[in-house]
Amino acid sequence: MEEIFVPALGMAMDNAVLLEWQKNPGDAVNAGDVIAIIETDKTTMEINAETSGTLGKHRYVANDEVPAGNTITVVLAPGESE
Amino acid sequence: MSQHSKEWLTQTLRQMLVIRTFEETADKLTLRGKVPGGMHNSSGQEAVAVGSMSALAADDVIATTHRSHHHTLAKGFTAKEVMAELFTKATGCSRGRGGSMHLGDFHRGHFGGNGIVGAGVGIGMGAALGIKQLGTRKFQWVLSAMAE
Numbered sequence: 001m002e003e004i005f006v007p008a009l010g011m012a013m014d015n016a017v018l019l020e021w022q023k024n025p026g027d028a029v030n031a032g033d034v035i036a037i038i039e040t041d042k043t044t045m046e047i048n049a050e051t052s053g054t055l056g057k058h059r060y061v062a063n064d065e066v067p068a069g070n071t072i073t074v075v076l077a078p079g080e081s082e
Numbered sequence: 083m084s085q086h087s088k089e090w091l092t093q094t095l096r097q098m099l100v101i102r103t104f105e106e107t108a109d110k111l112t113l114r115g116k117v118p119g120g121m122h123n124s125s126g127q128e129a130v131a132v133g134s135m136s137a138l139a140a141d142d143v144i145a146t147t148h149r150s151h152h153h154t155l156a157k158g159f160t161a162k163e164v165m166a167e168l169f170t171k172a173t174g175c176s177r178g179r180g181g182s183m184h185l186g187d188f189h190r191g192h193f194g195g196n197g198i199v200g201a202g203v204g205i206g207m208g209a210a211l212g213i214k215q216l217g218t219r220k221f222q223w224v225l226s227a228m229a230e
Contacts (some may be wrong), residue, residue, distance in 0.1 A: 008115035069115030 001053045001082075002075040004035050008068035009042075015065045016040045018072065027055045029075050036072060053077045084161045094136065098128035104161050108151070108168055108182075117168050121182035130205040131156040143191045143213065147203040150195030154185040157192055 006016045016038040023035050034046040035055070055076040060066055074082060086094075105123040112121050117164050124131070131152035138144070138157075146153040153162055167174025168182050176194075186194030193209050196202060221227050 005114065007113040008120070009113075039140065067115070069113070 001056075001077065001080050002049065002053070003071040004047060004049060004073045004075060005066055005071045006038055006047070006066045009040065014015065015067055018060050018062060018064050018066050020062055022046075023055045023073075025055055025057050025073075029053055029055050035075075036053050038066070046048060047072070049075050051077070053080070056082045094132055097132045097156060100161060101128045101131065101155050104165065105151055108165065111168075117182065118170055119181050119183070120221070121151070121168060122149040124149045128152055128156075129137060132161070135139060138191075141191055143193055143206075143209050145193040145202040146185075147184045147199065147202050148195060148196045148197050150183070150185050154192060154195070159185070159187070 017040050019035050019037045022053075023029060023033065029035070029049045029052055031050060031052045033049050035049050036047045038045060038047060053075040056076055059070075059072050066072060076082070099114065102125065105125055108117065108121055109123055111117050127149075135144075135153065135156035135158075140158075144153060145159060151164060154175070155161060163173065163175040164185060166172075167178065167180060167185055169174050170178040170181050172178045174180070175192075176184055180194070183195050183197045186192040193205050196205070
């Protein structure tokens with residue numbers, strides 16, 4: 001299971017806004033796929049999956065503020081569950 | 083290469099791998115927001131640190147930069163005490179008061195990293211002057227991260 005999380009970038013980044021989901025729970029995910037788009041205090045960026053599998057539950061909804069470092073969803077390998 | 087023993091080469095490679103593994107681990111923890119103040123890693127510069135430190139005597143002094151994990155580990159500090167310092171724990175090499183950019187220990191010839199680019203030059207000069215006046219030991223300082 002790969003946890004998809006908002007990376008803490010820079011020395012003083014606290015929160016990011018989850019702008020948009022690009023994958024929904026149950027969707028097939030390929031390594032490198034964009035899972036979500038977030039906005040930090042400096043930039044808008046894509047969050048990608050590093051592994052392939054199936055997307056788990058969304059733990060936040062669009063426009064939620066997410067603390068840096070927090071997991072927003074997971075990519076499940078075959079046979080795995082949350 | 084031929085003038086070096088297999089043991090020396092193995093030990094050197096091991097040190098480089100420890101540094102790379104240490105920093106990859108620390109980087110993952112930093113992205114998770116676990117490391118206060120963040121960190122600057124030195125991936126790709128392991129050989130510079132291990133090579134330069136291997137030319138120093140144990141009582142030679144170094145002053146390094148904001149990017150100093152590799153110098154510190156190559157100077158002989160343990161991964162455990164350096165990682166503890168990143169987490170500002172009392173068991174860290176700077177007793178948790180320094181964090182990633184202020185690794186060091188005067189008693190082991192490490193006059194510290196610091197957050198100002200180039201400031202290691204002044205620290206190195208001061209250390210050199212002090213050592214010269216005391217007439218105690220030889221002195222070398224390292225600032226290789228300046229060019230990295």
